[in-house]
Amino acid sequence: MLRDVDLSGYEKVTAKNIPWEKFITSGHRACQGCAEVLAMGMVMKAAGPETIVCNATGCMEIITSPFPQSAWTVPWLHVAFENAAAVASGVESATRALERKGKLKKRPKIIAFAGDGGTADIGLQALSGALERGHDFVYVCLDNEAYMNTGIQRSSSTPYGAMTTTSPPGKKSIGQRTWKKNMAMIAAAHEIPYVATASPAYHLDLFNKVKKALAVEGPAYLHIFATCPTGWRSDPAKSVELCRLAVQSKVFPLYEVVGGQYIITQKVKKPKPVTDYFKLQRRFRHLTPDAVEYIQSRVDEEYARLEAFEKATAPLEEVAEPPTEG
Amino acid sequence: MSKQAIMAWEDLALGTAILSPGNAKELRTGDWRSLKPKLDEEKCIKCSLCAMYCPEFCISVDAEGFYRPDFYYCKGCGVCANECPKDAITMGKEGE
Amino acid sequence: MGKRVGLEVSLAVAEAVKLANVDVVSAYPITPQTHIVEELSVYVASGELDAEFIPVESEHSAMSAALGAAAAGARVYTATASQGLALMHEILFIVSGMRMPMVMTVANRALSAPISIWNDHGDIMAERDIGWIQIFAENGQEALDLTLCAFKIAEDKRVLLPMIVNIDGFTLSHVIEPVIIPDHAEVDAFLPPYQPVLKLDTQNPVTFGPVGVPEVYTEARKQLEQAVIGAKPVVDEVLAGFGAAFDRQYKLVEQNGKIGAKTLFVTMGSLGETCMTAVDELMAEGQDAGQTRIRLWRPFPEEEFLAACAGAEKLVVIDRALSPGAVCGPVASELKSLFYGRPGAPEIINVIAGLGGRDVTVREFKEMFALAGSGKLSGNYMMWGVESHAS
Known part of the structure; x- marks a missing residue:
């Protein structure tokens, strides 16, 4: 069901007006080559100073806030692991009431950050509730595909076959036995105005998705892919390259769902094999050729399904042209 | 009695909030570095991608338009060198 | 000087919350708390109470949203009982540790198993260490009066803590009693608008809920302990002030x-x-x-x-x-x-x-x-x- 979404407040970001002002300072304690903090920093650059952040427990919370230092220059609230969306609901409702009563000049933007465990597992209920109630906020899942903060345990967002400390490969297991949970489509099923996947390797695409997510009235969901060199056993220098390879291999397609319409924002015309992406990470090195073949076929199938969604949800009178990456 | 505390409880802000936003910039994360990026100014086209992808947010533009890391923070991850489209940045051992 | 009516005690509590001009009510239904929050949703729907009513999807989120709203500077209310209070357990400690004033009614009810909707104090006795001010009402008038006092106590600059008003489920929450409902003007005079000390404010950013490293955790808990202990004379003072204003005396x-x-x-x-x-x-x-x-x-x-x-x-x-x-x-x-x-x-x-x-x-x-x-x-x-x- 397609719905009209008002994007009139959206200002397009191009190579000419890139937002550089940072709201997470240097001196944060993320691991070398952390793409998660990179992604979060990019979201904040696009969001700007009039923003309140609600942060779930996890890597991003601990690396930015060990007392007495904070890397945040915007108002920031951390409560617990599973409730970032609920906390944001409360902040949003309060700002609504206070604005109406003349106690607050203008409602700020509200962004909730959580990792994949805090989103797809323990925080899924709170997220679903907040999306369904229609709060005007942006929920950002920073997906590094396992519980990294606690020591690389598997989550429902860990990809099939990956080695983690609780999905070890062995005689009787391939590693992670289940396919990655499709959080973006779960969010889209709530029929909220805006859902998108993003990657820090495609920074303009990411900036524009943040701008759109903030521009719409009501909830928006961003699912951002983020390399964890510590957890993926990859070279920290390759973190952004891995984010790019995940897109180029169709493992993590970039798309948005605007009022129910699926739009692939980075078309993958000449896909790289998944092995190009796998071989830079030790979490996949135990995979057998059969396993890789299975993964490749399912990745292709899912991308084809996404293309079918795009086709099926395109407005009848026109075919959507994807914006070109600058 | 050994002194392990940062401050007396009476001096803590309400609810242990931090009232100095961004004071993590006091932290010298450059101490973590074992590899150090080096810029070849001949090759650099001042495209800013190294700054865009720096997970430390510590690369900024200088008066000549070159993008330079702040070594007070640079952890030496090497993302800038890897992402440089002109291979203008190389990683060398710290102290060499 | 108010009006005397026959009222179900739950509705008397809802009246108190309305008279307190709360900004946000965040609640999930659980017997025997439901009549309170149903009534509040009616007030919000009719415009009698200018507040946001967040119909959350669990008590865990009820308390989480309440915390978020309090951190943003709102006067906040919620209510629960039994399993709902137990589900909130994790967040209750965080609310007090972060020194967020709010008021919650607990319509006391037994904990499962076996499941029981009926009254005892098993729910609240499992929450003795949460760092909230906790008070017990014996009758309907007291439930209304203590709810009003609770906002004033919680928001007092010497306190800044969340507060629970306990009312026995059914045996108090669902009985109809004669209750004096104070005039709104009288309540406004007794309970001034909430002025938060710290809040989420883009003009004056603060970091709420940082990591409590071992070098600060003990001191953080000491701050909470002192706030809770120090609340006693304020409770006494507010109850005395209430007595003077409304001619109903309550002691500790x-x-x-x-x-x-x-x-x-x-x-x-x-x-x-x-x-x-x-x-x-x-x-x-x-x-x-x-x-x-x-x-x-x-x-x-x-x-x-x-x-x-x-x-x-x-x-x-x-x-x-x-x-x-x-x-x-x-x-x-x-x-x-x-x-x-x-x-x-x-x-x-x-x-x-x-x-x-x-x-x-x-x-x-x-x-x-x-x-x-x-x-x-x-x-x-x-x-x-x-x-x-x-x-």
């Missing part, structure tokens, strides 16, 4: 029956009213009986309780919660700690009664009194009225 600990009696019942919550009747009858029969009612539970009013029990030789402490494997019930345990090592400490007889909606009648209180007098109530505690092959 109440006495009735014979002052200085040798045997005192100790009660908390609405069972105190049944006990009062029993004490009156015992006195009429010439017995040396009295009663001490604990109103404020956290912080525990030590001096006031000791003064109220001066001269007593036996305390019959009624606990409405069982702590399996503990030395005794939670209230008795508190009192034994209080009296330990004090010269002339009374004997503490602990009766665990009224679990999961089991009635405790006037006659039963009198039986307890007789058994206590004859020395037949011994041991660490007894569970009153348990049907057993051994009895």
Whole structure:
């Protein structure tokens, strides 16, 4: 069901007006080559100073806030692991009431950050509730595909076959036995105005998705892919390259769902094999050729399904042209 | 009695909030570095991608338009060198 | 000077919340709390109360959203009971640790298993260490009045803590009582608008909820402990101020029956009213009986309780919660700690009664009194009225 979404407040970001002002300072304690903090920093650059952040427990919370230092220059609230969306609901409702009563000049933007465990597992209920109630906020899942903060345990967002400390490969297991949970489509099923996947390797695409997510009235969901060199056993220098390879291999397609319409924002015309992406990470090195073949076929199938969604949800009178990456 | 505390409880802000936003910039994360990026100014086209992808947010533009890391923070991850489209940045051992 | 009406106590609590001009109500339905929040949603829908009503998807989110709203500078209210309170457990500590004022009604109800919707104090006794101010109402007027006082106490600059007003589920929450509803202007004069000390403000950014490294955690908890202990004189002061403004007096600990009696019942919550009747009858029969009612539970009013029990030789402490494997019930345990090592400490007889909606009648209180007098109530505690092959 397609719905009209008002994007009139959206200002397009191009190579000419890139937002550089940072709201997470240097001196944060993320691991070398952390793409998660990179992604979060990019979201904040696009969001700007009039923003309140609600942060779930996890890597991003601990690396930015060990007392007495904070890397945040915007108002920031951390409560617990599973409730970032609920906390944001409360902040949003309060700002609504206070604005109406003349106690607050203008409602700020509200962004909730959580990792994949805090989103797809323990925080899924709170997220679903907040999306369904229609709060005007942006929920950002920073997906590094396992519980990294606690020591690389598997989550429902860990990809099939990956080695983690609780999905070890062995005689009787391939590693992670289940396919990655499709959080973006779960969010889209709530029929909220805006859902998108993003990657820090495609920074303009990411900036524009943040701008759109903030521009719409009501909830928006961003699912951002983020390399964890510590957890993926990859070279920290390759973190952004891995984010790019995940897109180029169709493992993590970039798309948005605007009022129910699926739009692939980075078309993958000449896909790289998944092995190009796998071989830079030790979490996949135990995979057998059969396993890789299975993964490749399912990745292709899912991308084809996404293309079918795009086709099926395109407005009848026109075919959507994807914006070109600058 | 050994002194392990940062401050007396009476001096803590309400609810242990931090009232100095961004004071993590006091932290010298450059101490973590074992590899150090080096810029070849001949090759650099001042495209800013190294700054865009720096997970430390510590690369900024200088008066000549070159993008330079702040070594007070640079952890030496090497993302800038890897992402440089002109291979203008190389990683060398710290102290060499 | 307000109007006197016959009202279900839940609705009286909702009236108080409306009179307090709350900004945000965040609630999830659970028996026997539902009538309170249903009524509040009606007020919001009709425009009688200018607030945001967040119909959250769980109690965990109810408390999380309440915290978020409080951090943004709003006056916040929620209500729950039993399993709902237990589901909130994790967040309750965070609200007090972050010093976020808010008011919550707990319509006290037994915890599962077996599932029981009926009244006891098992839910709140599992939350003794959460760092909230906790008070117990005995009747409908008190439920309304203490709810108004709770906002003023919680938001006091010397306190800045969340507060729970306990009302017994069904036996208080669902009964219709005559209640005086104060005028809005009178309440406005008593309860000024909330002025948060710290809040989420883009003009003045703060970091709420940082990592408490070992070099600060102990001091952080000390700050909370001092705030909770320091709340006692403020509770006293606010209740006295309420008494002066509305002519209804509440103390931290109440006495009735014979002052200085040798045997005192100790009660908390609405069972105190049944006990009062029993004490009156015992006195009429010439017995040396009295009663001490604990109103404020956290912080525990030590001096006031000791003064109220001066001269007593036996305390019959009624606990409405069982702590399996503990030395005794939670209230008795508190009192034994209080009296330990004090010269002339009374004997503490602990009766665990009224679990999961089991009635405790006037006659039963009198039986307890007789058994206590004859020395037949011994041991660490007894569970009153348990049907057993051994009895």
